[in-house]
Amino acid sequence: MINFNVVYKPEEAxxxxxxxxxxxxxxxxxxxxxxxxxxxxxxxxxxxxxxxPQETLKNWFSTTLE
Numbered sequence: 001m002i003n004f005n006v007v008y009k010p011e012e013a014x015x016x017x018x019x020x021x022x023x024x025x026x027x028x029x030x031x032x033x034x035x036x037x038x039x040x041x042x043x044x045x046x047x048x049x050x051x052x053p054q055e056t057l058k059n060w061f062s063t064t065l066e
Contacts, residue, residue, distance in 0.1 A: 004031035011041035
């Protein structure tokens with residue numbers, strides 16, 4: 001199993017109000033599935049396997065601003 005951080009937006013959240021779901025999964029699809037199971041109405045924005053959740057946010061922001 002690999003550590004994953006899933007950046008997601010809760011259903012009722014405003015535009016930039018995002019959360020990070022941390023899990024262990026076999027791959028990206030499995031991490032996405034776990035997040036969707038925990039938060040069924042969420043919108044998944046980004047998934048990576050950085051150890052630090054703050055690095056995950058930096059990665060997501062850097063790609064969304066390009």
